Amino acid sequence: MQTDDFDVNAQMLQLRQGNASIGAIAAFVGLVRDLNEGSTVSTMTLEHYAGMTEKSLIDIASQAQNRWPLQGITIIHRVGELNPTEQIVLVLTASAHRHAAFESAMFIMDYLKSQAPFWKKEATPEGARWVDARESDETALARWQ
Amino acid sequence: MQTDDFDVNAQMLQLRQGNASIGAIAAFVGLVRDLNEGSTVSTMTLEHYAGMTEKSLIDIASQAQNRWPLQGITIIHRVGELNPTEQIVLVLTASAHRHAAFESAMFIMDYLKSQAPFWKKEATPEGARWVDARESDETALARWQ
Amino acid sequence: MVRILYFASLRENLGLADESINEPVTTVAELLDLLAQRGQLWDEQLRQNTRLQIAVNQTMTKREAAITTGDEIAFFPPVTGG
Amino acid sequence: MVRILYFASLRENLGLADESINEPVTTVAELLDLLAQRGQLWDEQLRQNTRLQIAVNQTMTKREAAITTGDEIAFFPPVTGG
Numbered sequence: 001m002q003t004d005d006f007d008v009n010a011q012m013l014q015l016r017q018g019n020a021s022i023g024a025i026a027a028f029v030g031l032v033r034d035l036n037e038g039s040t041v042s043t044m045t046l047e048h049y050a051g052m053t054e055k056s057l058i059d060i061a062s063q064a065q066n067r068w069p070l071q072g073i074t075i076i077h078r079v080g081e082l083n084p085t086e087q088i089v090l091v092l093t094a095s096a097h098r099h100a101a102f103e104s105a106m107f108i109m110d111y112l113k114s115q116a117p118f119w120k121k122e123a124t125p126e127g128a129r130w131v132d133a134r135e136s137d138e139t140a141l142a143r144w145q
Numbered sequence: 146m147q148t149d150d151f152d153v154n155a156q157m158l159q160l161r162q163g164n165a166s167i168g169a170i171a172a173f174v175g176l177v178r179d180l181n182e183g184s185t186v187s188t189m190t191l192e193h194y195a196g197m198t199e200k201s202l203i204d205i206a207s208q209a210q211n212r213w214p215l216q217g218i219t220i221i222h223r224v225g226e227l228n229p230t231e232q233i234v235l236v237l238t239a240s241a242h243r244h245a246a247f248e249s250a251m252f253i254m255d256y257l258k259s260q261a262p263f264w265k266k267e268a269t270p271e272g273a274r275w276v277d278a279r280e281s282d283e284t285a286l287a288r289w290q
Numbered sequence: 291m292v293r294i295l296y297f298a299s300l301r302e303n304l305g306l307a308d309e310s311i312n313e314p315v316t317t318v319a320e321l322l323d324l325l326a327q328r329g330q331l332w333d334e335q336l337r338q339n340t341r342l343q344i345a346v347n348q349t350m351t352k353r354e355a356a357i358t359t360g361d362e363i364a365f366f367p368p369v370t371g372g
Numbered sequence: 373m374v375r376i377l378y379f380a381s382l383r384e385n386l387g388l389a390d391e392s393i394n395e396p397v398t399t400v401a402e403l404l405d406l407l408a409q410r411g412q413l414w415d416e417q418l419r420q421n422t423r424l425q426i427a428v429n430q431t432m433t434k435r436e437a438a439i440t441t442g443d444e445i446a447f448f449p450p451v452t453g454g
Binding site: 010021 | 152153154155157161163164165166167168169170171172173174175176177178179180229230241243244246247250251254285
Binding site: 051088118 | 295297298299341345348349350364366367368369370
């Protein structure tokens with residue numbers, strides 16, 4: 001968890017650390033959009049549950065480690081106020097082969113979206129509103145179970 | 146196609162170019178491993194078919210564009226001699242939502258692996274050898290058809 | 291004594307981020323009954339809220355969960371990170 | 373006249389990267405028959421090679437494909453990029 005932005009390349013280099021048995025890194029970056037459910041978004045504020053959020057992310061990462069042969073995982077999630085086009089979340093997974101890397105990154109994002117305690121509040125011309133959880137995120141989770 | 150290395154963060158920024166309707170970027174980086182099929186790999190040489198390779202990548206990208214609502218695609222593939230831990234390939238896909246981004250990146254990699262004219266030659270202690278195409282890459286392709 | 295945390299829209303609607311209570315409660319459901327006695331707002335936001343998410347000591351759980359003195363109980367709406 | 377390109381292990385095994393031939397051929401199969409006449413190495417590497425990949429004018433195709441003067445025909449093993 002951090003308020004600062006992140007550099008994807010630097011995070012990848014840190015994850016690899018010259019480990020020559022890594023053949024594949026899958027990455028996901030989530031970004032603030034300026035339009036959500038029909039309204040213009042001027043800023044987004046991310047709230048989290050200090051303590052529990054970190055534990056959830058560690059738990060999600062260890063579930064991914066148990067399911068796929070991974071050589072490393074990075075999860076960075078920003079909190080606080082963010083503007084459209086800013087980076088919100090970074091997930092990196094490293095493996096010998098690409099399918100393990102891709103699948104574990106999707107798994108982590110699906111779990112993070114529906115299990116990690118983060119809440120988004122958007123400022124729109126109609127006033128501020130909390131982003132509602134999406135049914136589709138629950139559906140996405142179901143396929144891993 | 147290029148012999149030079151690439152910076153993932155710079156490529157992402159170029160793909161986004163301040164486009165605030167992008168909510169998700171999926172990325173894949175392929176790396177040279179120092180061990181393949183039981184042998185130590187000291188260097189890898191990537192050969193391509195100048196002209197046709199570019200056309201294949203453009204064709205794969207346009208197939209992905211037709212299948213998913215994407216706001217941008219980047220494909221960079223290096224050729225020439227590379228050492229273990231070096232980056233070989235980068236695929237970036239940008240979309241409003243994460244599933245389109247993830248799936249299109251996987252699709253592009255599966256097609257690239259089995260359709261784009263690239264060949265790898267590995268230098269090992271037992272001598273140089275051409276990397277054999279893997280059955281699993283054909284299987285991976287089949288699920289998109 | 292248990293500590294209670296409220297997050298996001300619940301925190302805003304109840305006008306409270308956290309509190310500690312001394313009344314003896316043995317399950318989350320009992321705690322919700324107790325809080326609902328504060329009035330309609332509390333009843334609607336918590337006890338009657340079918341989408342209410344509950345964590346006890348930072349682990350997601352259900353209304354049936356047992357609680358004991360010293361526990362940290364958190365109430366929040368469905369999460370929307372990433 | 374057609375232009376022929378050989379890549380990767382084929383290029384190395386045949387000791388040739390590209391060539392142009394003037395003999396009239398109307399399909400890839402006919403061209404492979406013609407090249408196989410050069411000897412066992414050529415026959416094995418090309419005509420008898422069940423994994424042979426073929427591109428005509430930079431598009432993947434099969435042995436049945438028609439070819440005409442000015443075409444660029446490429447022969448190569450299964451690809452292994454990425």
